[in-house]
Amino acid sequence: MKTFLNNSSRLGDGGVHMVLIFADQTDGQFKKTAFEALSYGAKLAEQLGTTAEALVLGTPTSDLAALGKYGVKKVHQVATEALNVFDAQVYTKVITEVVQSTGATVLVLAHNNTGRAIAGRLSARLKAAMVPAAVSLPDTTNGFVVKKVVFSGKAFANVSLNTDIKIISLNMNAFKAVAGEGTAEVVSVNVAVDAPKVKVTSTDKVTGEIPLTEATRVVSGGRGLKGPENWGIVEDLAHALDAALACSRPVADANWRPHHEHVGQTGIAIAPNLYVAAGISGAIQHLAGVNRSKVIVVINKDAEAPFFKAADYGVVGDVFEILPKLTEEVKKLKGA
Numbered sequence: 305m306k307t308f309l310n311n312s313s314r315l316g317d318g319g320v321h322m323v324l325i326f327a328d329q330t331d332g333q334f335k336k337t338a339f340e341a342l343s344y345g346a347k348l349a350e351q352l353g354t355t356a357e358a359l360v361l362g363t364p365t366s367d368l369a370a371l372g373k374y375g376v377k378k379v380h381q382v383a384t385e386a387l388n389v390f391d392a393q394v395y396t397k398v399i400t401e402v403v404q405s406t407g408a409t410v411l412v413l414a415h416n417n418t419g420r421a422i423a424g425r426l427s428a429r430l431k432a433a434m435v436p437a438a439v440s441l442p443d444t445t446n447g448f449v450v451k452k453v454v455f456s457g458k459a460f461a462n463v464s465l466n467t468d469i470k471i472i473s474l475n476m477n478a479f480k481a482v483a484g485e486g487t488a489e490v491v492s493v494n495v496a497v498d499a500p501k502v503k504v505t506s507t508d509k510v511t512g513e514i515p516l517t518e519a520t521r522v523v524s525g526g527r528g529l530k531g532p533e534n535w536g537i538v539e540d541l542a543h544a545l546d547a548a549l550a551c552s553r554p555v556a557d558a559n560w561r562p563h564h565e566h567v568g569q570t571g572i573a574i575a576p577n578l579y580v581a582a583g584i585s586g587a588i589q590h591l592a593g594v595n596r597s598k599v600i601v602v603i604n605k606d607a608e609a610p611f612f613k614a615a616d617y618g619v620v621g622d623v624f625e626i627l628p629k630l631t632e633e634v635k636k637l638k639g640a
């Protein structure tokens with residue numbers, strides 16, 4: 305099963321390459337980040353003049369052949385039920401074996417919780433250079449150079465990858481998922497799956513909400529909301545916009561909101577199309593987690609609040625007046 309690549313597969317020497325994209329699933333469904341990674345991998349394969357193939361672990365209920373819409377020709381499936389539950393060590397071993405057996409020279413995965421947990425391990429196992437949080441396609445005109453975010457999104461670095469196998473972990477929302485035509489051939493791969501060393505005894509799932517990392521729109525509240533009893537106006541706007549809820553760290557620390565909503569340097573980093581910040585000052589640690597949002601709207605009664613410098617649109621005003629008015633207007637627009 306284990307076939308180590310020799311130097312004839314080195315990118316740039318004219319050898320045959322393949323881009324393998326790990327499409328991760330949760331509860332049987334592929335997420336937006338998987339479609340972004342597939343589209344990115346397919347585009348990269350086109351750029352390198354090679355093919356893109358997908359890797360799926362477990363037995364998702366989604367149609368695997370339909371992943372062909374994102375440009376992959378083949379889907380390798382390790383259809384072992386145990387893989388429906390994520391385990392970093394088990395996943396690393398299985399993916400390593402598939403990369404080696406398929407002869408893939410580039411592995412693409414999403415920079416989400418799963419990707420973050422396994423990309424470094426895969427890099428060590430495969431002796432492959434790895435770029436976490438890549439934001440664009442590699443420049444392959446002279447080597448293989450990938451742009452990534454550094455310093456909590458404050459700057460970019462161009463990283464040159466020189467190993468035979470290369471791993472790219474793609475930042476969320478950095479590359480648009482493009483669905484076209486086509487179906488992929490689904491092939492079953494046999495890999496011995498070890499029993500996990502870590503036993504999960506219970507899982508607490510957040511239900512009925514749009515997960516923050518998947519959301520294209522986010523409405524977030526800070527200490528300016530004064531207390532948890534006032535969150536109704538934040539929730540109303542979020543519902544009207546079909547947005548996920550977020551908050552600043554002190555809000556989560558004070559138990560006004562659950563910790564899974566806390567965004568920033570020490571919380572979740574997000575990059576939605578729209579980020580509405582209500583009553584948040586815009587401290588650097590907060591901005592670190594949200595400054596990759598495409599459009600930032602800030603509502604703050606203090607015209608000197610630092611967040612306004614990062615805002616695309618700003619409203620100087622009281623959240624208790626502005627939020628209900630915004631919600632009304634959004635509802636009117638949706639009803640129109």
Ligand SMILES: Cc1cc2nc3c(=O)[nH]c(=O)nc-3n(C[C@H](O)[C@H](O)[C@H](O)COP(=O)(O)OP(=O)(O)OC[C@H]3O[C@@H](n4cnc5c(N)ncnc54)[C@H](O)[C@@H]3O)c2cc1C
Nearest residue numbers: 526527528552553568569570583584585589590605622623
């Ligand atoms: C190591 C470290 C890591 C950190 N990590 C994070 C992190 O990940 N995420 C994070 O968020 N913070 C983080 N922080 C904390 C960060 O420095 C700020 O303290 C925090 O972001 C401030 O939260 P806030 O904006 O909600 O509150 P405040 O700074 O108190 O700001 C409240 C804002 O609301 C405005 N306001 C008040 N009343 C109204 C009203 N009625 N209408 C409109 N506006 C109003 C005020 O003008 C003010 O600008 C970190 C700090 C450290 C030291």
